[in-house]
Amino acid sequence: QVITAESLALAQQQDLQRVMDMFGVKIQHARALLIHYRWNVEVLFSYMAEAGRDAVFRRVGLPALAENQPASQPLPSTVTCGICFDDVPQADATQMDCGHAFCNDCKAGWLENFTVKIMEGESRKLKCMAFKCATICDEEKVRAVLAFRNSEALARYERCLLESYIEDNAAVKWCPSVPHCGNAIKVEGGPYWEIECLCSHQFCFNCLKLPHSPLSCSLWELWERKCKDDSETNHWITSHTKSCPKCSKPVEKNEGCNLMTCRCGQHFCWKCGTATGAAHSYEHIVGHSCGRYKEEAETRAADAKRTLSRYLHYYKLWRAHMDSLKFEEKQEQLVQEKIERLEQRDLIVKDYTWLKSGLQMLYKARRAVSCSYPFAFFMFGNDLFKDDISPEQNAMNQVLFEDQQQQFEEQVERLSMLIEMPEEVLEQDISGVRFKVLSVTALTDRLCCRLYELIEDLLGSVISATHHIAPYSSQVERVSAEPASKAAWF
Ligand SMILES: [Zn+2]
Ligand SMILES: [Zn+2]
Ligand SMILES: [Zn+2]
Ligand SMILES: [Zn+2]
Ligand SMILES: [Zn+2]
Ligand SMILES: [Zn+2]
Ligand SMILES: [Zn+2]
CATH class of the missing domain: 1.20.120.1750 (Four Helix Bundle (Hemerythrin (Met), subunit A))
Structure with missing residues (x-):
């Protein structure tokens, strides 16, 4: 299923709404829960059923009772500001879910605090500013504060929340097309699929490279790397040429005898590469012996040649x-x-x-x-x-x-x-x-x-x-544009 820029908000909203309806929690708590479980609603539900609601909430860092406060509960007429510690009337302060309140006079302070955190990429887990309080902020209250002055931070905040649906979601990835088409793809049943996006770009969902089945992602990566680095070619050069011990230019062997002569005039032994004099017979260079090493060197050259021709x-x-x-x-x-x-x-x-x-x-x-x-x-x-x-x-x-x-x-x-x-x-x-x-x-x-x-x-x-x-199918999977019907989500 493809998620376009337009349908992203809707797709995310559907998942959030499901969790909000199921557990009667506020949107920021639904979001925190889903981010923790990588937007996998089924996994979240099964943890809730198994471990129980309180345990899951604790694990995610939410207060155990995060339900909306019943409207009937009487509110105190004054609250203490968590920054300046003044007692101010309820109406002049913003109260968080955790009970901590911040007065309007200190707004600049918490605006500053939020802005820094948002710019550092913490939008998805903005916490209450009170000392040691880990409660996640009410999104509406954050918006209200940011709208007060910092529209850049607000835009960034909104975008981060939205894109969390893709970036924190194991089942959704951006289409890797270049230039980027703006679409994201959602899959079901594991990451091993080959996909064609609406923009007609085809890719492996797991590694985001071009389709490569029936090779696995790791073998494909090995192969690409092998083709990319010239190590094999370098290998060929080292098995067919030797570098001169004096000027280190490669010299190719083109006659049977083992005495090499570089263009710089230096003579050297082909087998071991050490500098020698010019006097030699076919099987012997005067005053030189390379010893046992030559056999190993020759075997290595032969092996390299075999490996290379196999690869080629x-x-x-x-x-x-x-x-x-x-x-x-x-x-x-x-x-x-x-x-x-x-x-x-x-x-x-x-x-x-x-x-x-x-x-x-x-x-x-x-x-x-x-x-x-x-x-x-x-x-x-x-x-x-x-x-x-x-x-x-x-x-x-x-x-x-x-x-x-x-x-x-x-x-x-x-x-x-x-x-x-x-x-x-x-x-x-x-x-x-x-x-x-x-x-x-x-x-x-x-x-x-x-x-x-x-x-x-x-x-x-x-x-x-x-x-x-990726399992075999006669064609690369084309994604459908329509979001799955409501019935399919439940
Ligand atoms: Zn204050
Ligand atoms: Zn708090
Ligand atoms: Zn695309
Ligand atoms: Zn792959
Ligand atoms: Zn030379
Ligand atoms: Zn010779
Ligand atoms: Zn030698």
Whole structure:
């Protein structure tokens, strides 16, 4: 569910009202309770039912009896101001829920006090100013005082209260679009969802990055980091070049013998990197021996090379599919135009939703196939999960996975080809193409779903870490604009 700037106040009000009605408390107490339980009304209710009202109120820091004072209770005619300690008539002072009162002459003082706290970001828990009093201030009274002089602080106060609904709420997050669309998204049933906002930005609700299922958020982050830092490339340079011991420029080895000569004229040994003289034979540099170290150094270079080529293999395939996705995303408009032209022609097929849903399936499947490569890189690397899965089991898993991945990938390419088919070709056998698109879409959907299931199974066998992935659905979840009906909230 999407929460726009306009519906934010309403959505928040609904939750506040529920708590106010349920427990007969004032709005500031309902707010304090909900902030404490991260705006999860159900959790609050269940704590109330379990631990009891007084215990919950104490935990949140509210007075045990925070109900509205019965109107019939007689009020004393004078009160003592908590700042100047003068006794003043009731009418010339503001009395807080806790009974502490502050006279109008001291208004400047508490205005100052509130302003400082609000500017420090304490709006959500403004407390009574009396010494050691922890009672949360009546929001109306705070507004009245601030309206007296400081409209900037008042605006900030209101905004903080409003935005608490998003920032303190585990089930609501701002849409991460740049520039920001102003919407927030509310989800039910945990954070693992891939969402499309009204602004059409798609993202993972949990980590706020672009959708990345069937990779878990943590694996996706690992992959992004791996691609970002050049450490692998640096690795390549260190395994193919050595820096000169004199001027430290990299020198590439391009002949069999181990004596390197830098452009600065310095000679050095390729194996150990130390400076030597020029005299040498193929297997020996005069007056130099690198000792035992050379074997280790060579093994390390060979390992680095293997690791690198493995990574590059997965990286290239991931990249290739991401590039295809970018290209296909540009097709949306073209496909739409193609449909409009086809609709105007007198063909036996009138309805083209199959082409649109085929394209949506293609987006979902393309991203999944792309992400399946980084997944395979981590899963079968005998590194990240080496304590969870034996190398033999891992090798078997990999064969199974690659079979499914390959089948799936073939269908994705078929679907892509069908969707991009030029209309002249389409026209010749429109009902035949329609049938093919429909069946390939359905098959792709099934294979994609199976791939998710397999990945969930494989990650399920990992006990050293928990990996959650967004559950499979044929499309990215589009949020609905209407706030849930009143009935659904209760
Ligand atoms: Zn006073
Ligand atoms: Zn007080
Ligand atoms: Zn948005
Ligand atoms: Zn994520
Ligand atoms: Zn040099
Ligand atoms: Zn030589
Ligand atoms: Zn050496």
